Amino acid sequence: MSLLTNVMDHSLDDGYAEAAARKQGDGGMPKTLRAKLGLAAGLVLAALVVTVGAAQARVAAPVVAKEREELIDRIDRETEVADKLEASVDKLRDDVSARQRAALEKSGGGGGGDLVGVLSGAVAVHGPGVKLVVNDAEEASSGGNGDPRETADFSDTGRVRDRDMQRVVNGLWESGAEAVSINGQRLTSLSAIRAAGDAILVDNKPLVPPYTVLAVGDGKNLSTRFQDSADGLYLDALRENFGIRTAISVEDDVRLPAAPSVIVRTAQPSTETEKGTS
Known part of the structure; x- marks a missing residue:
């Protein structure tokens, strides 16, 4: 009789009772469902982050484009200034060369100025x-x-x-x-x-x-x-x-081509006349 009484009083196995208790503690939600809900929440969060980033990029794009255009305009202006300065340097160089040749011809130096210009790199050669x-x-x-x-x-x-x-x-x-x-x-x-x-x-x-x-x-x-x-x-x-x-x-x-700049900073022409011996 004691065996029948025990079966009647404990009709469910202890393992089933423990599983039922855990299920009741989780609100009755299956584990797979909880995993799917977590994944869905993660996807929603990621989509939100991407959407916010795209919106910020759209807002910042006009500013970046404007800064780029301003930089290009500045480069163009500075390049134009440099080209004008280079043309001015070439013009002044030609003027100096012409004056040197004229001074040498007046003093009887002949074509020595051209030779000096070639050897110094001050004039273009071929x-x-x-x-x-x-x-x-x-x-x-x-x-x-x-x-x-x-x-x-x-x-x-x-x-x-x-x-x-x-x-x-x-x-x-x-x-x-x-x-x-x-x-x-x-x-x-x-x-x-x-x-x-x-x-x-x-x-x-x-x-x-x-x-x-x-x-x-x-x-x-x-x-x-x-x-x-x-x-x-x-x-x-x-x-x-x-x-x-x-x-x-x-x-x-x-x-x-001619050298862009031929400047002597240290050497000076000698003004002393060497005395010869008889």
């Missing part, structure tokens, strides 16, 4: 010569800090450096060049070839590869002497070892 193009290797990259030719990554060794262009220019001068320019930038005795990061500067003006070097001189002989010189062999070694691309050709007529 004549036979050579064209030398120096370019980075095809696989060259910007690299990291330090000298790229001292790194283990071969791809960083193929960039043309400022010291390479220094040797090229010095080699051309030594081989008989009478006037030299790089990417249209005329070189003078006061010119400097330097580096700023990955860029090469000529007289503080940045140049980008490929570097086209024009040199006025005895074309064929100038080309031969340069390629046989130590600097020409150095350039050939860069091509063989690091893939730097080079090409040299003899030209019947190359044209070099």
Whole structure:
């Protein structure tokens, strides 16, 4: 009888009773339904954030467009001013050259002024010569800090450096060049070839590869002497070892512009007359 009494008093298993209690504590909501409601709430929140962001972008767009137009207008104005100043400099340079020639002719100097202008880089010149193009290797990259030719990554060794262009220019001068320019930038005795990061500067003006070097001189002989010189062999070694691309050709007529500025700040003409001995 005690067994029948126990069955009648505890008709549900304890596990069923515990599950029923948990379900009642959750408000009777199934677990899958709660998960779906949470996902829906998250989607609604995300949509709200996107909508607010889009609205803010639409509000800010006219302001950004106006600032961009103002910046473009400012650039155009400054470029126009720079062009006018450059034209004024060219006009003044021509006037100074004309006055120099007139003064030399009056004093019996003849065409010495033209020769001085050519040698100093103050006037544009043309004549036979050579064209030398120096370019980075095809696989060259910007690299990291330090000298790229001292790194283990071969791809960083193929960039043309400022010291390479220094040797090229010095080699051309030594081989008989009478006037030299790089990417249209005329070189003078006061010119400097330097580096700023990955860029090469000529007289503080940045140049980008490929570097086209024009040199006025005895074309064929100038080309031969340069390629046989130590600097020409150095350039050939860069091509063989690091893939730097080079090409040299003899030209019947190359044209070099005048240097933008030829100013001597330290040297002064001597007014003393040297006394000879009898």
